[in-house]
Amino acid sequence: MIHWTPRAEFLDNTNNKSELIHLRSSTFRKHNITVEQCDNDADTSIVREALATATDDSVEVRAEDADVLVMLVHHIPSTNHPLFFTTSKGSYDVRRIREALSERERCYLLFCHAFTGCDTVSAIAGHGKTTLFDRFCAGDIDEHVDIFLDTQATKDAVIQAGTTIFQYIYHAPGIHGYEPVPTLDPMAPEELLQFTSCNCNGDCSNSNGDCSNRRCSCKRNGVKCISACGVCKGISCKNCGHDGGESGEDSEIDS
Incomplete structure (x- = not known):
C-alpha cells in the first residue's frame, strides 16, 4: 500500500x-x-557558481528565494555574459535590474535587504521593504549604514548603529526614546513547552515490549511520534499517528 x-x-x-x-x-x-x-544553506554557493559561469557563457538561475536575486544584483560585474533569474512568476535580467539602480542603491542593497527581513532576519513591523529601501538610500543615515558595511566595525559600534537606525525608522527621539523592553509573556503556550519528541534511528516500535529497553522517549511516555521528532518526523515509524492508509484531500501528489 x-x-x-x-x-x-x-x-x-x-x-x-x-x-x-x-x-x-x-x-x-x-x-x-x-x-x-552544499552541507548548509545553498544561496551563497548558487550565486558564486552562477557568477563564475557567467564569465564564459549566459546563465539562468532558477530559484524562488529573494536572497539569491539580491546577491546576484549586488555582485554581478558589468563584464559578465547575460544572467537571468527565473521564478514561477517570470524571468528577470539581473544586469538590467542592477543598471536601474543608482550607485547609492547598489551600495546599500545588501544591507537594506538583510536589515529589513530575509531568511535569517525578521521583518520590521509596520514597514515594508520598498519604503525602507527608499528611506535608507535617501542619505539621512549614511554614517550609520556604513558601519554595517565596515568589516572592521566593532560589535558595540554595530549595536549602536542598529539602535540609531531603528530610531530613525520609528521616529524615536534620541537614544533614551527607544529602549528594548524584555517581554513578560511566556516563550510559548504551555502545551508546546510540554510536548515530547524522540531522535530514534529505528522505527520507534520497541516491539519487544520490554519496558526496560524502551529507548524511544515518545513510546516511553505513551505518546505518538510527531513532526518534531528528529528522524521519523512522525511519518516513517510504527509509532506515528496515522494508520498507514492513504491520506485524504489534503495530500499533495507531485507528478
Whole structure:
C-alpha cells in the first residue's frame, strides 16, 4: 500500500531529504550535469557558481528565494555574459535590474535587504521593504549604514548603529526614546513547552515490549511520534499517528 505524504512533511524528514538529494544528484551526473552539493544553506554557493559561469557563457538561475536575486544584483560585474533569474512568476535580467539602480542603491542593497527581513532576519513591523529601501538610500543615515558595511566595525559600534537606525525608522527621539523592553509573556503556550519528541534511528516500535529497553522517549511516555521528532518526523515509524492508509484531500501528489 502506498502512503501519500505532503511534500513539506516528506522533505522535513532528514533521511527522505538526503535520499532525494542523492537520487537527483546521481541522475544529473549521469547526464553530464555538474552538481555541487552544499552541507548548509545553498544561496551563497548558487550565486558564486552562477557568477563564475557567467564569465564564459549566459546563465539562468532558477530559484524562488529573494536572497539569491539580491546577491546576484549586488555582485554581478558589468563584464559578465547575460544572467537571468527565473521564478514561477517570470524571468528577470539581473544586469538590467542592477543598471536601474543608482550607485547609492547598489551600495546599500545588501544591507537594506538583510536589515529589513530575509531568511535569517525578521521583518520590521509596520514597514515594508520598498519604503525602507527608499528611506535608507535617501542619505539621512549614511554614517550609520556604513558601519554595517565596515568589516572592521566593532560589535558595540554595530549595536549602536542598529539602535540609531531603528530610531530613525520609528521616529524615536534620541537614544533614551527607544529602549528594548524584555517581554513578560511566556516563550510559548504551555502545551508546546510540554510536548515530547524522540531522535530514534529505528522505527520507534520497541516491539519487544520490554519496558526496560524502551529507548524511544515518545513510546516511553505513551505518546505518538510527531513532526518534531528528529528522524521519523512522525511519518516513517510504527509509532506515528496515522494508520498507514492513504491520506485524504489534503495530500499533495507531485507528478
